[in-house]
Structures are given as structure tokens and as C-alpha cells.
Amino acid sequence: VSFGQNQYMAVIEQGHATLTLTSALRDTNWVTVRWSNGHDSPFHYVWLRDNCGCAECRHVIAGERMSDPASIPLDLIATDVVTVDDSLLVTWPDAHRSSFSAQWLAAHAYDSVSRARSRRPLQLWNAADVAEAPPTAQFDEVMSDDTALLEWLLRLQTYGFTIVRGMGSSPGNVPMLAKRIAFLRDSNFGQVWEVRSEPKPDSLAYTSVKLTAHTDLVSREAQPGVQFLHCMVNEAQGGESILVDGFAVAEALRQQNLEAWQTLIRVPAAFRYQNDDTDVCASFPVIRLDHRNEYFEVRYSNALLAPLDCDRDDVLPFYAAYQAFSLLLREPRFEYSFRLEAGDCEVFDNRRVMHGRQAFDPNTGRRHLQGCYVDTDDFLSRIRVLQRQSDFRLR
């Protein structure tokens, strides 16, 4: 079985299913594949050899690589390439053969045009864009139907938040909803935590003061990805919820104050959280880009900003940029303000959409939210697995 494809390599990746192979030409360092839309993608020989999915190169059950990437000659050239049945078949000098489907190649092409096409589908928003019809989902539908689950997750990915309705007031419902995606992300606050005014709070969240828009767990290297806040009771005066699209604010900053934006993606801010049993700190820029220079995350919390650990020449530029970002994100055009009712759950990308609340008066009635987190890795994993299952159903 030295000529075939690993089981997981057969998955059709979204958005690439329609391209077919027209031709494959050998060049010095790569094969040039021409697609049905006329576009060319190069695939280096060493890259193709390294990604061979045959049973010799990858463990048939575990799916992991058994071959050694270090053993591939960097000047490797295929002895033959041919397209058959919409697959690229490659023969190597040692007679080893590799097969790649058009879909798999299209999904993994790394020329700049192909990479630009596979950007994440983010829809940045101002308050006015979402206030009348915020993205929502129904608890019972998401719990019982995988298609509804996938649609909800894609909406959450696009907008960075959704409101899930019909959750009731049962304390177990929010971890149940979160586990539709994956296991919970734990922290020093526990897997599931209660947001209400407490006599001895170890976080401002557990008081009744106003919380300016922020991201959670900024003092940890990996901020949790998806945050769930389930409103079980909300009878107090005040306490309106605030959501702000941090990527929209970052992009507005870039357009009106490029110097501040460049400072915030470069100079590390510092954040620290301490209680009697915990002392965590992290130094990362307030705005981070990923390896494709797309927005990766926003990390922002006045409450936990700590003494900077940066070059002394960066201190004043940092504060100038931090203040510019702070003032921008408080502008009413960015603040989506609304009242969570009992049974509503706000679910948001904690690394993109900042959340806050107005002060409330705990003497006027009870206010009790229950929250938990799921990491971004597992959120994206659930989307991929649901899409894979959906693709298989469609065949």
C-alpha cells in the first residue's frame, strides 16, 4: 500500500471543492500545478515528498508521520509527475510514489493568491451594525442538531459574538452548552465561575462596579478563546452589558493613528493578576497579528495592567498609544450596549470582542451570571470536524 492517501487527507476543505487540476509541469525546485480557473500554484518537491500520505510515510491508524523530514534531499526532483482522476501522482528517484487529490492541494497551496483566498471570514462591526439584529442562536436547537451547531459556530467566528436565547436559569446549562464545542478551559477561577457581587472579591468582576470593556485572563499567556456568560437572574438596576469589536477598534486606530497602532503591535504591555494563591503575569502587545499578518488577538484590561517590562524609550510611546486605543474603544459608535435577560447567554471571542458592564446596585435586586471558557484551538477544531462530517454526508 505504498501508493495512496491517509484517511484524513481526503477531507474536502471548505471553499476549495470546486477547483480541478488542468496540468502539472516539472520545474527545477517545484511542480507547477495549473487549476481549472487558470491560476498556477507551485509545490516544492521537498514539500510534496514530506507530505506524502502513503501507508509507509504515515501510520495507517494514528495518521501521524512515520517518515523523517530530515532525510529528504533538499535538491530532490521528481522523476515523473502526472494528473490522473483529478489527482497529482508523483514518482520519486527511489521509485517511491505519492498521490495528492486536487482538493487537498487546493486547500494547502501556499502561493500568495491561494493564501489570500483562505483568510478567516471576519466581519468587523460597529454598534449600529448589530444593535437591531444581533447574531443569535436557540439553546435547544444548538444542543440537539449538528447543523444548527455548525451554523452557530460559524456566526460566532464571523462576528466574534452571539447571544444564545432560551437557556433558562438552570446552573448546569452553560457548561453543557460549552461542552457542545469541547472540554472547558480551566483557570484559577475554576472551570465554571459565578459573577455576582461578593463581600470579599478577588476580582473586580465580583463587585458591583462598572467594568470598562476588557478581555479576560490578560495575565495568562493564552487568553481563553470563547467566553460564555449565562444570565440566570438580572433584577438589579444597572448592569447593562457592553460588547466592543476589538478588531474594529484596532483597524480604526490603524487608519487614524498609524504610529499608535505600530506601537501597540510591537511594544509588550504587561498584565498581572494576584490573589492569595495565584500570581500570574504576561507581557505581550495589546494588538497581535498572526503569521499571516492578520489580526490574532486583542489583550486589554485596565484593571490588570502592570508595571511595563519594556525598553525605557518605549514607555512614553506605549502610554500614548494605549491611551489612544483606550479612548477610541469607549466611543459610543463601538459600544454595543444591551441588557442581558434571564435565559440569555452572551458567547464571544474573548480575544477579539471586549466585554464590560455598567455599575449596578446590588440592593435593588439579584444579578447572577455563570461563566466558563473554551479555547480557540478547540473552537476551530469543532468547526473543522463538523465540516468534515457535513462533507461526508454530502457525498
Add this chain to the structure above:
Amino acid sequence: VSFGQNQYMAVIEQGHATLTLTSALRDTNWVTVRWSNGHDSPFHYVWLRDNCGCAECRHVIAGERMSDPASIPLDLIATDVVTVDDSLLVTWPDAHRSSFSAQWLAAHAYDSVSRARSRRPLQLWNAADVAEAPPTAQFDEVMSDDTALLEWLLRLQTYGFTIVRGMGSSPGNVPMLAKRIAFLRDSNFGQVWEVRSEPKPDSLAYTSVKLTAHTDLVSREAQPGVQFLHCMVNEAQGGESILVDGFAVAEALRQQNLEAWQTLIRVPAAFRYQNDDTDVCASFPVIRLDHRNEYFEVRYSNALLAPLDCDRDDVLPFYAAYQAFSLLLREPRFEYSFRLEAGDCEVFDNRRVMHGRQAFDPNTGRRHLQGCYVDTDDFLSRIRVLQRQSDFRLR
């Protein structure tokens, strides 16, 4: 109580306890503090005002900032600075006053000399340095004594690994040991996982094949920090354990092949793990530096290397650099090879020290390890909290 210090600001940070304040001079943008060793540290006015620890600026119980960093004028100048009782007292134009202890200022000074002094205490090693007397700890001592716990964690931080002896063969002991540090880091493999040869493995770890040295969960954005592998039974032939100091290998690469090192800190590698219910991927450089340009982590696994998502011009340089690193880390001088006996637990910084094993023959006897993870944030947090408690005991 507008003149004071937050409870957590009183903590003496390690290594800074001996410096005292000699003088404080106002400059245009900062106060220059002179220390008892003759060294000067600047502290910007805006930085000092932002870090005021008084009861008005920080919540007295939660310890979090109540003041607004965006409200500080960037051209702020103190009206008076004075040193009293080894503290810096600052009076601001609005009559607000701030107090900072010498220890706190020394711990947070951000001039280049002070930052260099507070580097992490890492001791890079080759196999010969540790083979005769690897860093160890005793299970019962670590479990029962906080001083032994702190000493073990500091040793683990310095060398990136330790062997904990006397763990017996009870399956609950490894999570019990890990929870001396903090809650467990969960993943798709569960909080506690069993390493043994299985008929339907969803990872090469669960076969009997050789595992070249690697880091775990490379396909996740945050690789787990501290890994525990408790050997409960080891009666099979083969299966010797391998540990390699990834920072030592990275440093050796930098010295003998700077171009490869520069490629590995810049070009993102890609890793992906898939089973029937999981599909996680991550693109990050193999060697990462932190905001101080110190080694942050190594991310390396042949088994999970995935199709690169980088510029096409970086493909060949990446493979050349990856191969150079791969060949270097396999050199015997770096491979600390030893046999885990029942009752031993190897505990290592998964983001620094790569681990592997020789192939074993499951027909010759049982081999069963139990493992779990704790994140780096919580590992460092436990060290800080234990040091804080130790400081309080010493007063």
C-alpha cells in the same frame, strides 16, 4: 487611606531585597533613583502615576486598578519627590500622593541593567552534564513540605527537568503530584492519560514505535508547560527514555549555523493533529524568543509537522533549517538516555526539554506510563506564591 501601598505591592521579589534607595532626582520626564550600589534607574512620571498602589487607585480587597490609565497627562511632572524610610514618596500636581518601596522599585526597574539582572535562571545542559547526577526530588518530601516543593520547582526551572523518585505504582499519584503546583491542563487526550501500546492508537505515543525527541501538543497554540510522565510498570525490552535540552540545541545551532537559527525563529512551521473528533492546527516558529529576546519555547515534532503555511520563498530555507536542527538534536552529546523504573516520574518543561523513547517490544513485558500537564503560567505562579510565603516567614 490615599497614601499607602496595596497588600501585594509589599512582596519582596527575589534577588532585589538588598538594594536600598540613596536619592531621587526629578528630571523632565522621569525621576532618577540612585541605588546603594551606585546604579541609577529612571522611572517615568506617567509610569509611576499609573502604578500608584493607594486605596483610591486600586481596589483594597481585589487589588485591581480602579484608576484610569487613559486619564494621566503624558506630560505629567511630580511636584515633589522624596525618599523616606527606604520608600519613594511622590506628590502630584492635584495633591494626590504615591508611595513605592525600594524593593518594589528595584524589582520593576526597566533600565537595561536592571532588566538584564532579572533574567530567568536557566542552566543549559548536554547529556554529559546530567547523566551521572540528574536533578531529582523525593515524592513524599515534595508532597508534604513547601520548602521542598519550592526547591524542586526552582530546580525544574533551572534545568528544565527533574526525576521524582518514590512515586510507587499507584495510578492517582501523578495528578496528585501535579496538583501540588496547580490544576491540570486539559486536552483532547484528557486531563490524565495512559501511555501504553494500544490496538487502535490515535497517537504514535500509544504504539510501541520509537519516538524521536519532540515536544507535546505542538498543534495547539499554547503547548503545555510542565509535563509529568509517571512510570508505573516497565518490564518490556527497550523503551529507554530520552531527554534533550532544546534551548541548548537551539543555542548550538545559533553558534554553528546562524542563518538556520534566524530562519527557525522567523518562518512559521505548521503542525496538525487529527483524530475522529479533533482537528487542531498551529503555525508558529520552531524556536521562539520572548519579549526580551530570551528563549521562550521550542516547538518540534516530526510526527505532526503539517503542510507549511508560509511564503513560497521560505519553503526551501525552512526545510534546510529544520533539517539542520533535526540532525543536531539527535547528536549523542545532547541525548540524555536512561531507563525509567517503576516509581520514577520524569517531570520536564515541555516547551524547552524535548522527550522521546526507544522502540520497545510489547511481547516481552508490560510498559505503562501515566501522564498529565500543568501550564507554565501556573508553574511560575506557584513559584512566586511560595517565594512570597517564604519571604513573609523570614520577616
